[in-house]
Amino acid sequence: MNCILCQTSETFLRESATECTHCALVFKNPKNYYTHTKDVLRYSTHNNNHEDQGYIDFLNLLVNPLVPFLPIKFMALDFGCGPGPTLSLLLEKIGGVVENYDPIFFTNSKVLENTYDVVTCSEVVEHFKNIETDWALLTSLVKPGGILAIMTLFITEQINYKSWWYKNDPTHIVFYNEKTFVYLAERFNLEIVFNDKKSVIILRKK
Numbered sequence: 001m002n003c004i005l006c007q008t009s010e011t012f013l014r015e016s017a018t019e020c021t022h023c024a025l026v027f028k029n030p031k032n033y034y035t036h037t038k039d040v041l042r043y044s045t046h047n048n049n050h051e052d053q054g055y056i057d058f059l060n061l062l063v064n065p066l067v068p069f070l071p072i073k074f075m076a077l078d079f080g081c082g083p084g085p086t087l088s089l090l091l092e093k094i095g096g097v098v099e100n101y102d103p104i105f106f107t108n109s110k111v112l113e114n115t116y117d118v119v120t121c122s123e124v125v126e127h128f129k130n131i132e133t134d135w136a137l138l139t140s141l142v143k144p145g146g147i148l149a150i151m152t153l154f155i156t157e158q159i160n161y162k163s164w165w166y167k168n169d170p171t172h173i174v175f176y177n178e179k180t181f182v183y184l185a186e187r188f189n190l191e192i193v194f195n196d197k198k199s200v201i202i203l204r205k206k
């Protein structure tokens, strides 16, 4: 199977998934993706919200390394905010004017007509079904010089895919190696400015 991101034919099977030798993306077979209806049902079982301290601590893994890159006041978009927008509240406390967007729960697509100083995207990119166009949209929302902050659990060569818990969520369909972000940065004219080598990567649009 050709890579669904970089289209190279140089891929190999990694357990039940496919890995690309060029961009290092690991992806499930698109034939097995959930339908939109099943996705909605699955996402509706996520009940994260701003009263859940564990969820706030989790989001701070993204917010804390983002702080040094933020101007005093900034316009931001939380792309894929889920049913209980929380990241936006954390960003508002530190000078952000923040819009929420979610393809299921906050479908105000007007906010996708603007560009932002900061775009956050937490636990979203692993759900991208049309990875090339989804990344094209995501990166198009960032102003030149602006920041894109991503959280998703990275896949590494050391992970035993077969027993890796992160892939067990059926709506998690694409997994990013650090090398995948290098590919994406080049493809979409971004520069990696922070990488925790685990789950958080921050990029600046050139």
Ligand SMILES: [Zn+2]
Pocket: 003, 004, 005, 006, 007, 008, 020, 021, 022, 023, 024, 025
């Ligand atoms: Zn690839």
